[in-house]
Amino acid sequence: MKGNSALTFFNLFVFILGFFSTYVLWNIGHPFLSIALAFFTIFTISVFSLNRFYTLRFLYPGLTTFLFLMVLPIFFTFVISLSNLSTGHFFDKDQVKDILLEESYLPDNPTFIKFKIYQTTNKKTLLVTNDDHYTELKDKKEYSLAPLVSRDIIQESRQLTPLEVISYFEKNQNIQFDHPDHFDELFLFYRSSKLANLRSRYLPLENDKIQNTQTGEIYTPDFEVGRYVSEIGHELMPGFYRWVGFSNYISLITNKDLRRSFINVFIWTMTWGFFSVFLSFSLGITLAIIVNDKNLKLKAVYRNLLILPYSIPFFISVLIFKGMLNKDFGLINEMLAFFSIPAVPWLEHGTWAKVACLMVNLWLGFPYMFLVTTGVLQSIPESLYDAAKLENAGPLTRFNKITLPLIMSAIGPLLIGSFAFNINNFVGIYLLTGGGPPMEGASTQVGKTDILISYTYRLAFEGGQGQDFGLASSIAVIIFMIVATITMFNFRWFKTENANA
Amino acid sequence: MHKEFLIKQKGIITLAKHLGLISFLLIILFPIMAIISISLNPTGGIGSSVIPDNISLNNWRYILGIPYEDPISGEIIESSFPILRWLLNSIKISFITAFLMLLLSTTSAYALSRFRFRARETSLLVLMVIQMFPNIMAMIAFYFMLDFLGQIIPGIGTDTHGGLILVYLGGTPFNIWLIKGYFDTIPKSIEDSAILDGCTRFQVFMKIILPLSTPILTVVGLLTFINTFSDFILPSVLLKSQDNLTFAVGIQIFISDAFSSRWGQFAAACLLGAIPISAIFYSVHKYIVSGLSLGGVKG
Structure with a gap:
């Protein structure tokens, strides 16, 4: 029958789309959502292929929009009302920890690494440090320096003048460099052609605690205020959201x-x-x-x-x-x-x-x-x-x-x-x-x-x-x-x- | 003598009714007349007089994006606000929403009207309660849902028309309720013979019920169009960039920071938006009396 072949085609389409999306969701790190979608795909296919669900087939479009765009939002509204989600508390605790651990500062006496920039004969721009590391510059924001095996590649290359170096970095700002010998990222002083190693402001400790590397203060996530708080009461921004029960009400x-x-x-x-x-x-x-x-x-x-x-x-x-x-x-x-x-x-x-x-x-x-x-x-x-x-x-x-x-x-x-x-x-x-x-x-x-x-x-x-x-x-x-x-x-x-x- | 007096009294009452209605209409329609006049007033600041000294279409040129020469300074003026684009955005979003809503709600309405299944009574009760909830109450949840969805599928995130349309589709219960009310009035005997002839329920629905219901489907579609066009809160929460805004949000931003200087252009823009919607309304308002008040409420 004509109707049946259309239905088979529809089911096949749902099957392919559903499991492709499930696969994608799993890979980009949403396992629960991925499993939920898999179940939903199975549900959809059974509704449209088993005759005992014939009535449900008619109700399906209205029912799904109603569940996903009415019931779920109402439920989410209730869930949000049990949290302190607000300005300064937009992330969860792990995200806040990651943000804080990425903070870095320039220490008083940093290690400097001088560098030079070369234009090779085949039009490549190479940044080479004096401790024999290099990277190719090509309009990126982040570069990882790699050990330079031999200095042959910069043979016959033209070295950029200090003025050319400055004008290059003024056109390409906010560039970050990672160095295999230095745990923290490097800060660029392009006017004097050198890199300095930055230091992380915080170090991770056990039980989600973090320690300030300058003052030694230890911060603990405080779920009463939704922030990292030290023993002497210093609070760190940003805060994280947390469940506050019915306290909004x-x-x-x-x-x-x-x-x-x-x-x-x-x-x-x-x-x-x-x-x-x-x-x-x-x-x-x-x-x-x-x-x-x-x-x-x-x-x-x-x-x-x-x-x-x-x-x-x-x-x-x-x-x-x-x-x-x-x-x-x-x-x-x-x-x-x-x-x-x-x-x-x-x-x-x-x-x-x-x-x-x-x-x-x-x-x-x-x-x-x-x-x-x-x-x-x-x-x-x-x-x-x-x-x-x-x-x-x-x-x-x-x-x-x-x-x-x-x-x-x-x-x-x-x-x-x-x-x-x-x-x-x-x-x-x-x-x-x-x-x-x-x-x-x-x-x-x-x-x-x-x-x-x-x-x-x-x-x-x-x-x-x-x-x-x-x-x-x-x-x-x-x-x-x-x-x-x-x-x-x-x-x-x-x-x-x-x-x- | 007595009868003559009664007739005279009736005539006076009728005359009083006419006078009363006309003066009431003058008060009620005054703002609309004022807006029409202001939109044609070349010096249409907020404090300018109701009856313009001379008439110009400069305000209309402004909102339609046509450059014109300012009569006083002689400068060439062209609007920096995409007012026409906002209007087209609104029309696009409302049209797609209306179409998808019909697509998603008719089969459910048919099932609720015809099939006898276990949870039918409960479903009807839930439907009746839910169709009362305006979706704007869940605006915060919608905002975060789209924010999350947009990270996976960019086309339906915040600040996209796709996302806004998706949110509007949550309004299907109201439409299901309206359409079901109409399906209930179609006699079942028409379908019975078709089913005896070997048609499936779906064939009956497609070949008999849908063609019979085109008037109601048109009305429900147009009502959805009007409601979507008139919504302010969801697009104002979900849309951000100027070119993406709907007419309602755009025009509010256009006027709110410069009430006194843009009054004339604003008046023209209001008419531009109001006239098509008004026309649609007049074509369906009879249904609001017969359908919404009686059929809509009776289950």
Whole structure:
């Protein structure tokens, strides 16, 4: 069958690709990843060749992207939140040890090795030391000197003048030389045509300890501070990351300053989410009822114009508003000045900034509520209202007893979804205020309009006071838990609504 | 007499509605009108008046990378920001993401809609919960994952479009959920006869279900396109070099350090980015009412 041969070809392709990648991964030093990939390849081939996994074959594309690009990142976020990964703590302990062991210094009285440079007849450039070692210079950064067996090769070669030597090394800077007789690398004094042996600043000892060769101080990796620390308390940079358990979470509660920032951000996140939904829903439903009048002409025109703000990408609208809300030149203050109202510090003052965020988000969000409530209103049969009119129910009663309950049962889950969206509405906050104005006296980068997600972003990627991936990830995990709770609540709602129907 | 009064009252209410709606629209659409006017204003600083004295296309020339002569100083001005390139980057990334998302989510949606298997209920519950998580929450993990992947496969590391697209593909649960909702509405009887005739499930899916679903697939594709185009946070975390940026990140950098001097050019750039997206939105917005609110939520 045609389908089967395509499937065989696909399996063969997966097999070759999978095991080639496994082999490559193993060779470049990722054994665990390589084994995991081998298992994954076997899994893929069995799904696509065994008939008992027929259903899984359909689910496979969605399932794998979901596992690798959703579940795994969430898991990694949690793992990072258990570490102190931050500025000054980017490497693991072994990497830090290697970095420190590579540090070297020029001792007070180094051994000098003079050298000369020759241009041979066949256009080679040779560096020859006076202790009979040589290397060929050819635009590299690192050279290893080798013993010179016979001086024949520099016979009839032209020796470069000191001036030519200097101009050569000025064109080719940062060159390193290794010498077989000297353990440490050599430092180049090209103006006087000599090499000097550098000395390593640290020597490795047992148990991961290192010793400073000048002072004799012994440094031990300290897992409390994530750095190499000596007996008398000297700390070495860079530090290494380490597992800190739940201390990022604990510090959000126990550290007085962090707690204050976190609680403020948390309260504003919830307030912002609630009012964003409440305001845009109220405005949306009002407009939907006004427009949804069978006697109103130009209904389609009104509908299409009312949703115009929603059709523009959010980031564009928010940036436009940022310009319009500018205190000194913005259009909005200019118009207020026309009515003799003094300039409002929209983005500079905490409370005004919050008002500005909510106003802009109302502008962005009401058309969505208008759209969905219009949809529900159109589906309510006219006969319901006629029956109510026969019972002498006024417009307000009709709204409260018919319209609102029907709309709520249809779009209740959407309101909760909208709340979940808005508490993570990064663009609505960050592009308008950048989280600012800054919260007074806070030790981290945090502002009065920061919501949890923008706080996470600023802790991790705004370098001002150093990046703190560990703390940022712990806040991201808290957001995950909030969204999960909301979703479960939504699911409950949806289930009971279905049971009632 | 009483009836006449009622009719008159109705007429007044309708008139009030029209007046109210028109004034509301004037307030709501004011920023958009202002931006159009500013983009055509040759002296378009942030404080310049809403109605321009004369109209010029210099701001548009600037953002499209066409050199022009400055009316006051007489210098030839050419933009040093690749604004058009950012727009093309965004379009490229959004298009590829939308296409791959459809490719990856339709078969799963079909299985969840048609097959009865042991973990189906659990899968649906997990899918429903997961599709609520915006992927930006895992931005730190994505950053380190791409950083690591880039050391092995340079094409999908940080600061590459491949890496960014890969990260977006994690959004399949939302699309699966939408498409499954539509598949549920296609009657099963169509497939049953095909299966009786000896078609495999996959053949049924390819030859019957997919052609029937082109409208929904188009809509989901366009929605993915819009959402990807509008994303700010992931490209701002993952992309670095100026030529690689997406429109959202580029335009934010373009305006944020010079709000007052680049206001006119910024207005033109905003319109350039907004008009195509707006057009796509108007072509699919009906679905947002019928599909997302009802079909999307009901399992």
